[in-house]
Amino acid sequence: MVLEALEQEGVDLIFGYPGGANLPIYQRLPDHPKLRHILVRHEQGAAHMADGYARACGRPGVVFATSGPGALNLVTGLCTAYMDSVPMIAITGQVNSAQVGRDAFQESDVIGATSSVTKHSYLVTNIAQLPRVIHEAFHIAATGRPGPVLIDICKDVQMAEAERPARQRVDIPGYQLNGHVKLDQAGLAATALAKAERPVILAGHGVILSHAEQALLDLAEKAGTPVGTTLLGIGSFPVNHPLSLHMTGFMGTGWCLKAVQNADVLMMVGMRVDDRVTARLADFAPKATTFIHVDIDGSEMGKNVRPHIELVADARQALEAMLPGIDSVDEGRGRWLAQIDAWREDHPLRYTHSNGHLQPQDVLIDMYKRCRSEAVVVADVGQNQIWAALWWNYDRPGLFINSGGAGTMGFALPAAIGAKFALPDVPVWCVAGEGGFVMTAQELSVAVEHQLDIKIVLLNNFSLGMVRQFQDDFYGGVRSQVDLTHMPDFVKLADAYGLPGVRVEKLADVGPAMDAAERTRGPFLIDFRIDPEANVYPIVPLGKSLNDFWEAPVGE
Amino acid sequence: MSDRPLPPGSPRDHDAGAPKEPLPTSPRGGEDRLRVLSVLVEDNSGTLSKVSGLIRRRGFHVRAISIGPSREPGRFRMTLEVDAGHAEADQVLKQLERLVDVVEVEDLTDHDVHSRELVVARVAVSEVSALVDKGARVLDTGPTWTTIEFAGEGEEVGGFVDELRRHGILDVVRSGPVVMRRTAS
Numbered sequence: 001m002v003l004e005a006l007e008q009e010g011v012d013l014i015f016g017y018p019g020g021a022n023l024p025i026y027q028r029l030p031d032h033p034k035l036r037h038i039l040v041r042h043e044q045g046a047a048h049m050a051d052g053y054a055r056a057c058g059r060p061g062v063v064f065a066t067s068g069p070g071a072l073n074l075v076t077g078l079c080t081a082y083m084d085s086v087p088m089i090a091i092t093g094q095v096n097s098a099q100v101g102r103d104a105f106q107e108s109d110v111i112g113a114t115s116s117v118t119k120h121s122y123l124v125t126n127i128a129q130l131p132r133v134i135h136e137a138f139h140i141a142a143t144g145r146p147g148p149v150l151i152d153i154c155k156d157v158q159m160a161e162a163e164r165p166a167r168q169r170v171d172i173p174g175y176q177l178n179g180h181v182k183l184d185q186a187g188l189a190a191t192a193l194a195k196a197e198r199p200v201i202l203a204g205h206g207v208i209l210s211h212a213e214q215a216l217l218d219l220a221e222k223a224g225t226p227v228g229t230t231l232l233g234i235g236s237f238p239v240n241h242p243l244s245l246h247m248t249g250f251m252g253t254g255w256c257l258k259a260v261q262n263a264d265v266l267m268m269v270g271m272r273v274d275d276r277v278t279a280r281l282a283d284f285a286p287k288a289t290t291f292i293h294v295d296i297d298g299s300e301m302g303k304n305v306r307p308h309i310e311l312v313a314d315a316r317q318a319l320e321a322m323l324p325g326i327d328s329v330d331e332g333r334g335r336w337l338a339q340i341d342a343w344r345e346d347h348p349l350r351y352t353h354s355n356g357h358l359q360p361q362d363v364l365i366d367m368y369k370r371c372r373s374e375a376v377v378v379a380d381v382g383q384n385q386i387w388a389a390l391w392w393n394y395d396r397p398g399l400f401i402n403s404g405g406a407g408t409m410g411f412a413l414p415a416a417i418g419a420k421f422a423l424p425d426v427p428v429w430c431v432a433g434e435g436g437f438v439m440t441a442q443e444l445s446v447a448v449e450h451q452l453d454i455k456i457v458l459l460n461n462f463s464l465g466m467v468r469q470f471q472d473d474f475y476g477g478v479r480s481q482v483d484l485t486h487m488p489d490f491v492k493l494a495d496a497y498g499l500p501g502v503r504v505e506k507l508a509d510v511g512p513a514m515d516a517a518e519r520t521r522g523p524f525l526i527d528f529r530i531d532p533e534a535n536v537y538p539i540v541p542l543g544k545s546l547n548d549f550w551e552a553p554v555g556e
Numbered sequence: 557m558s559d560r561p562l563p564p565g566s567p568r569d570h571d572a573g574a575p576k577e578p579l580p581t582s583p584r585g586g587e588d589r590l591r592v593l594s595v596l597v598e599d600n601s602g603t604l605s606k607v608s609g610l611i612r613r614r615g616f617h618v619r620a621i622s623i624g625p626s627r628e629p630g631r632f633r634m635t636l637e638v639d640a641g642h643a644e645a646d647q648v649l650k651q652l653e654r655l656v657d658v659v660e661v662e663d664l665t666d667h668d669v670h671s672r673e674l675v676v677a678r679v680a681v682s683e684v685s686a687l688v689d690k691g692a693r694v695l696d697t698g699p700t701w702t703t704i705e706f707a708g709e710g711e712e713v714g715g716f717v718d719e720l721r722r723h724g725i726l727d728v729v730r731s732g733p734v735v736m737r738r739t740a741s
């Protein structure tokens with residue numbers, strides 16, 4: 001019954017792991033050849049694969065896990081998807097309904113453990129509920145502000161037989177998609193933007209989720225307004241566009257931060273305005289007299305910054321509603337854009353490359369020249385993530401995948417695997433630090449088993465780089481528990497899993513290694529031994545305002 | 557108006573001068589952090605824990621709660637008095653609305669409402685007549701004690717409980733409030 005219902009939802013791929021409490025489902029799996037099941041090596045891997053799959057193609061990723069430890073291994077993956085509004089369906093086995101609450105073998109309160117990291121969840125104790133629940137779950141996961149939905153199904157329900165009722169239209173009184181739409185201030189927002197002397201637009205993930213990139217481009221050009229993106233908003237506005245401010249936030253570009261801090265009108269679209277974007281909240285955009293916030297989730301209005309003008313709607317709908325309201329633009333606009341260009345000149349992205357070490361930026365620049373806008377980059381968490389975000393000219397959505405809200409180390413490899421399943425014809429590159437990589441490295445087996453063409457770029461700096469940098473910069477230089485000694489030889493590790501790999505220590509060897517990776521069909525790993533002291537810049541010290549960003553030391 | 561400092565990041569604490577045109581201010585999110593909410597929820601497994609989990613996770617604090625079946629089968633009516641903690645007050649309502657099991661939330665703070673609480677107490681027989689004079693009703697009587705009930709607005713009930721203390725209580729239980737608008741909406 002579970003599998004039929006999934007087929008009805010159009011599912012063709014499942015990432016999962018069997019165990020006692022979901023065996024009835026697995027027993028029937030061979031009868032459903034249209035459902036392709038990928039056996040992962042750890043349930044967390046399954047959740048990140050489903051997540052990468054969903055981010056790459058927009059359809060909900062589906063995960064199976066057994067009860068107790070199996071289901072609890074999903075928690076980090078659910079949280080990662082929840083924080084970044086990624087649609088996912090997790091189907092977990094639960095003990096027999098008569099045993100619930102008796103601490104049966106491998107029983108755990110999965111709903112209780114996951115309700116703060118799921119958009120919604122169901123415990124199914126009766127077969128009669130199942131068809132409706134599965135249908136509703138897909139609807140909830142994929143619509144509005146997307147997110148993961150968990151369905152915990154008791155084992156006896158998995159075994160029960162029932163007539164399949166005709167599919168009914170979803171009607172969930174507590175989940176009304178258009179109930180909260182509020183666009184009455186669209187005209188006011190347009191006027192505020194057009195009349196502003198120093199306007200800035202910040203664009204988040206919501207722009208990508210609602211396919212609003214064209215509307216954003218039109219609005220920015222019509223209103224002559226520069227656009228910065230959040231980490232998850234990368235790709236919503238082309239980085240090489242003259243109005244682009246590139247990335248904002250506490251590791252954003254100097255010229256973007258200057259623009260935000262000097263803006264008189266700040267419009268935030270499809271974003272949560274979290275602490276990584278605002279740095280010290282009281283000093284966020286201190287000169288702004290008008291905040292405009294656009295988000296599909298009304299609870300974002302005033303959660304962190306109280307807007308003067310709020311548009312509660314899908315970003316595309318909101319931006320399109322604003323467009324006609326932009327007529328003549330304030331005449332000071334030219335001066336403002338010139339000022340931003342001056343900041344761009346004064347605070348460029350830069351890095352040291354004269355100390356003899358291989359620099360991560362050199363690796364990424366070589367990679368960018370090969371990939372341009374043809375490949376999907378899946379980054380892990382830490383310095384590697386920010387380098388991959390900044391040193392690349394993403395010019396459309398979908399090219400950069402990473403765990404922004406949760407910052408989950410170990411995300412990249414399984415998410416890249418999921419993305420590759422979603423986009424078999426697109427090159428997929430996985431960029432990771434060695435620390436995060438070993439957290440889920442067992443999923444290499446999956447890449448090899450399915451001969452997935454994934455290029456793994458390890459930026460190996462022999463430490464938990466981002467934490468090391470924080471300790472150096474903000475914790476008095478006390479390096480505590482950040483040295484990753486005794487890591488595996490990654491080339492041998494690759495070999496042990498059955499994929500080719502090479503090690504690169506010199507700039508001259510970057511190109512040939514990349515060539516080899518590109519020539520190889522199937523997974524390939526490159527262990528780039530980079531400068532162990534390389535840092536991410538700009539960076540705003542913890543607790544400081546966006547004005548106080550530090551820049552890379554001026555190189556030679 | 558309380559003298560609570562403005563929330564950080566609130567545009568009002570920027571000193572860059574007033575906006576050029578009068579801008580709309582938010583209808584909610586005022587200074588008062590205590591909200592009285594009437595919440596209609598589905599009777600699903602886990603609904604109560606999802607509501608209470610949300611309140612805890614967002615840093616809100618429940619001051620009073622009551623819950624019972626609503627007019628509609630399969631749905632319960634909760635009355636909540638919630639302190640928004642460090643969040644803006646309108647967050648309580650907005651976050652509750654995000655829960656799929658929550659059908660409807662109404663903010664009754666500062667509205668013209670009937671708000672009733674119930675207290676049931678056991679007191680020594682000798683004390684009863686004074687309490688009956690204050691409006692208590694006798695539920696039953698034993699050899700040395702009498703059980704009484706009293707219903708009223710929160711403050712009245714509070715006053716009544718204070719009064720009970722002076723009379724020596726053997727036992728007392730008090731409900732959370734149930735709240736309804738005075739006029740049909």
Ligand SMILES: Cc1ncc(C[n+]2csc(CCOP(=O)(O)OP(=O)(O)O)c2C)c(N)n1
Nearest residue numbers: 382383384407409433434435436464465466
């Ligand atoms: C699961 C998890 N644990 C801990 C952290 C905290 N953390 C953030 S970045 C980082 C260092 C990452 O090191 P590495 O993977 O080697 O990447 P690098 O920063 O060196 O590029 C750590 C430990 C995290 N984000 N996720």
